[in-house]
Amino acid sequence: MKIPKRIASAVINSLKGGVVPRTGLPYITVGRESEIDALLHDVDIIADGGASFRFIVGKYGSGKSFLLQTIRSHVMDRNFVVVDADLSPERRLQGTKGQGLSTYKELMKNMSTKTRPDGGALTLILDRWISGVQTETAAETGLPVDSTEFQKAVEKNIFEVINSLSEMVHGFDFAKLLTIYYRASVTGNDEEKAKVVQWFRGEFITKSEAKAQLGINIIITDDDWYEYIKLFAMFLKKAGYSGMLVLVDELVNIYKIPNSITRQYNYEKILTMYNDTLQGKAKYIGIIMGGTPQCIEDTRRGVYSYEALRSRLAEGRFGREGLKDMLAPVIHLSPLTYEEMLVLTEKLSDIHAQLFEYQQRITQEDMISFIKLEFSRIGSDSHITPREVIRDFIELLDIVYQNPQINISELISSGTVMTAASSDVSTSEEEFAEFEI
Known part of the structure; x- marks a missing residue:
């Protein structure tokens, strides 16, 4: 499993910090x-x-x-x-x-x-919509893109989308703003486009401000923001x-x-x-x-x-x-099984080794011993979570990487890696009887 270093770094650092990485999830998805x-x-x-x-x-x-x-x-x-x-x-x-x-x-x-996975895609979506309508119009009509007839045909297709939204709650004003954005795009008025985006983001504070800037006597409020979410859903479908x-x-x-x-x-x-x-x-x-x-x-x-x-x-x-x-x-959500936790630790050790460019030393037997130790905590049957196990395992990987002379099996069996695992409760052989690889 090859993984780019920037993604490997994001995965390991996020999981060690107890948060979900925004990228690289397919590399670590288990169960x-x-x-x-x-x-x-x-x-x-x-x-x-x-x-x-x-x-x-x-x-x-x-x-x-x-x-x-x-x-x-x-x-x-x-x-x-x-x-x-x-x-x-x-x-x-x-x-x-x-x-x-x-x-x-x-x-x-x-x-x-997909093309803007980290957020901030609103402007991209609006521009793509207009570009898409222009492309479709050109294919349908065969008119020269710089002709007046072509512009009229584009406007007709634009307004078909806009008019279909105007029947919804707040749809008329939503459609009016899309019209303003389209015309600002045609004339190259980036300032006007930015104002429309600002309105869609809910950044206008008062109605008078929106009226002065855009000629729209309405703003998004605490009470009606969900109506605009529904409007966006309909618009996005029509935008492709x-x-x-x-x-x-x-x-x-x-x-x-x-x-x-x-x-x-x-x-x-x-x-x-x-x-x-x-x-x-x-x-x-x-x-x-x-x-x-x-x-x-x-x-x-x-x-x-x-x-x-x-x-x-x-x-x-x-x-x-x-x-x-x-x-x-x-x-x-049901707890991950022991087998699923083992698969997850295998994936993490592989990513960690690729990130820091070393030959993996932790064996499958070490991973099984680690998981047994984690699940031997007091109350682990009802309280231990994947987040805790993952965080402990990445700490183990870090220690082993930084101390190549260490005996891994002794380190795990000592329980010194996990402060919460210092209890004298051990896992019975019967409990792990089905945990076979």
């Missing part, structure tokens, strides 16, 4: 086949004009964010536009002090495509993309809101999104939210405290361990 298959099935529905809404539920470090980023990479390869944001005390779904608008701004900032995927992580920050009324308003916004996608009011859009079991299932403060959501999302009577319904709106 989660059923979850990925289920979410990609949703993607096919979205591309066909449908919509979907899912919750990814797992404890801290269990792989929620990793799964979201993996799906992000998959759908961009399928010509989707992805917007993503982590919620925080300053970014919520609904607020009275700009918290909802802050989430919208973060989503727009992180708008990504397959659809739009919205990823919202760290739902726990709504759970942490101290004011119960404010929490309920945020859960009401989730209900609106959920109903829109399942009732066909939104098209070409998928929404995936990530959260911990507590922030979803707590009936006092979590999502389930909002009865309308709890009744829609709670598991039925037939779901149980080993029989998960991957078509349900809530996907619970």
